[in-house]
Amino acid sequence: MALERTLSIIKPDAVAKNVIGEIYSRFEKAGLKVVAAKMKHLSRQEAEGFYAVHRERPFFAALVDFMASGPVMIQVLEGEGAVLKNRELMGATNPKDAAAGTIRADFADSIDANAVHGSDSLENAAIEIAYFFPATDVYAR
Numbered sequence: 605m606a607l608e609r610t611l612s613i614i615k616p617d618a619v620a621k622n623v624i625g626e627i628y629s630r631f632e633k634a635g636l637k638v639v640a641a642k643m644k645h646l647s648r649q650e651a652e653g654f655y656a657v658h659r660e661r662p663f664f665a666a667l668v669d670f671m672a673s674g675p676v677m678i679q680v681l682e683g684e685g686a687v688l689k690n691r692e693l694m695g696a697t698n699p700k701d702a703a704a705g706t707i708r709a710d711f712a713d714s715i716d717a718n719a720v721h722g723s724d725s726l727e728n729a730a731i732e733i734a735y736f737f738p739a740t741d742v743y744a745r
């Protein structure tokens with residue numbers, strides 16, 4: 605498997621629950637390294653731009669409102685097969701469907717407040733990383 609980078613966001617609900625460290629611990633135990641990170645309170649415009657692929661979906665307004673409702677923790681994760689590995693750690697979008705032991709099963713409250721975001725493909729990972737981090741702020745480790 606190839607060394608990959610993926611974008612991860614700890615969403616406002618999980619930041620409010622004070623579980624940033626617990627979620628980082630799962631990344632580390634799975635062999636994913638944090639190679640860039642920042643906390644940020646997204647504006648509605650920033651949240652809209654980030655989730656622009658969903659702008660025609662019925663849940664878009666709720667998603668944007670939620671993502672701009674409080675600070676988030678944004679990180680780039682690096683590791684072998686990082687994109688899929690992070691999606692496996694996250695679990696299904698709806699925590700009701702998320703496998704036991706996944707981040708969403710353990711920390712998410714609902715399909716809206718679902719604790720984490722993760723890039724869904726290598727192509728989208730590159731776009732999403734560039735949305736938040738200049739290349740000089742991502743550190744090879």
Ligand code: RTP
Nearest residue numbers: 663667696697715716717718720721722723724
């Ligand atoms: P994310 O992008 O946040 O990592 O989540 P995901 O890939 O698992 O799910 P995606 O389909 O990309 O949807 C983005 C976020 O929109 C909300 N959503 N609500 N009510 C609904 O049917 C619905 N579907 C999606 C979720 O909060 C999801 O994380």
Ligand code: MG
Nearest residue numbers: 721722723724
């Ligand atoms: Mg998605």
